[in-house]
Amino acid sequence: MANNSGNMARSFLQVASTEEVAPSLRVVQIEGLVILKIIKHCKEFSPALVTGQLLGLDVGSVLEVTNCFPFPIREEDEEIEADGANYQLEMMRCLREVNVDNNTVGWYQSTLLGSFQTVELIETFMNYQENIRRCVCIIYDPSRSNQGVLALKALKLSDAFMELYRSNNFTGEKLRERNLSWVDIFEEIPIKVSNSALISAFMTELEADSPITQCDYDRLQLSTNPFMERNVEFLIECMDELSMEQQKFQFYYRNLSRQQAQQQAWLQKRRSENMARKAAGEDPLPEEDPSNPIFKPIPEPSRLDSFLITNQIANFCNQINGVSGQSFNRLYLMKALQDS
């Protein structure tokens, strides 16, 4: 009724009363500067794993990352905790003075061959999520970048998973209810790269004349054996862990069924006792006895670890596939060259 004046004019009351629904995050827009900084930091300290903070703006369905700064390597000392917080405050203050966006939008970390799905990652996500509405984690893999691929990924925990994690309940039933499987834990968000006009002008001018760059040299290299070997090694380790987790489950199920059998037996005994008592005219005993240890419910092991491991394995498999594909290309190219 109030809309017959057209969609343009909405009364103030209307606007104020409609709830703003945050559009879901669809794209992460990173500046070239941030990419270079992340690469430099991760490469300098590789193979150690390093982290850093991302700064930027949250605009609609796009999360813009405009700057970042690295974190110093944390010792295991407790008193350095306060130092870490101080460092962060100091950096943000200094960057504010030069007009850099002072808004934390997430963090980045480097990884080794893609084995980043750990419980710590999830916990860090939850920590960040409490303070910031939308945060993202960027994972960079310096070892893969030696193959000529820019291995940059933007990750976010899916909402369904976050709720489940908060309730700390990972039993099979809950997961079936939500229809949540291991692919639903992390959501990968596509990355867009943007550069200011000044930078593009400079880069256009500074580009070397020859069309072939270092990137191509890396890509066309024939030997991928070391990389594949390490990938397969990690894969084997993960499979071992997965089989251990599965054994845990089997153990649990066996215990559970044994316990149920015991419960049934006890119940039968109780019933026959009760019949005897009724015949003797005494009160029947209760059919349950919570103090009996066979009634104690066995806790179901959490499936979080197995999910994470499964994720990692899937990642390794994907990487192997990707590298194999590239190698096929290279081998065929070599063959064609040799023939001609």
Add this chain to the structure above:
Amino acid sequence: MAASEHTVLQFTPTQSSTSLSAKVHPLVIFNICDCYVRRPDQAERVIGTLLGSVLPDGTVDIRNSYAVPHNESSDQVALDIDYHHNMLLSLQKVNPKEVIVGWYSTGLGVTGGSALIHEFYSREVPNPIHLTVDTGFRNGEGTIKAYVSVNLSLGDRQLAAQFQEIPVDLRMVEAERVGFDILKTPMVDKIPSDLEGMEASMQRLLALIDDVYKYVDDVVEGHVASDSSIGRFISETVASLPKLSPSAFDKLVNDSLQDHLLLLYLSSITRTQLSLAEKLNTAAQIL
């Protein structure tokens, strides 16, 4: 020493008495441009500190930079020294090997105020490098120049200090790794995946080979004067292909192909196993 309108002293490269040269990483240029774009409205140029290290052969490797707020009026320059020290301390916590090696400013030449700033920096570092990045593109291109201060003396008396230009080497290796396509355009929709990158590389290789073919054809037909050094280079490259009999080569290629196929098979089995395991884990119901 400063005039009301900027007198720009442009130095042509003279023979430098020192063998100093500077290597600049692309990150520094990105940083400088970003700071320039974000500068406060009343400032005409941006000034900041350069961080890096001095390599054993004397070249200065400039790896990082940060902007320092400053105030510049016609006759004085004020630099926020506290900020400079704070940032330095913070950044050194991350990477203690990076030390101050100089300072930068945007704009083409060296102005009067720069001498004062250079003096300040020479108190921090024995021989600071002054880098100018022309964001105004005054000469029609973005010039990046580096200077060191050389003392002019007559006998025993110090007359003045002169900004002498030193060669700058722009090491764009990292930028190349990321790919100039990503860094050049104002907006890239997505990062190229493995196969797309492979395709691009192979196309570039093909283009190169075509160029070489064309060149050789031209030389043979006499269109282009032959250059013996290029010819030698080409023949060396062709000769560097290992001489294998076709059967040996086929065997090599097929072995590699089989290895990779095996790995692919392994990973497919693993994935099947994963989905099976997951079904077993979550689908099992207790009655």
